[in-house]
Amino acid sequence: MLGEVPHWDLVEGKLYWVDIDSRELRVYHPAAGSEDIHSFDQRVGAAVPD
Template sequence: MNGQIELVTNAKAALGEGPHWDQVEGRLYWVDIDGRELRAYDPAAGTEDIHYFDQRVGAAVPD
């Protein structure tokens, strides 16, 4: 397997888990469990939306 690894966001997550690629939206969703965040990275725009919660988030998958 050939490829190149690239840092696209410097999140500095406390406990990053549960990556999910949404083919329809073209976004990568993942959670920072201890940081209580849901993150959505859009590689086309180079942006990341962060949603904050009052409690820990274990995983998130778009429905």
């Protein structure tokens, strides 16, 4: 619904971004053509791997 704060992880080769309204962190794996979706009870404003 509302994609925000994209972050490309060069080491892992993944794109991280949040869907604020849906309360999700999404991780796109272009090499595999797949996406992981992590849901939360509250809105997520940003996420950057550490």
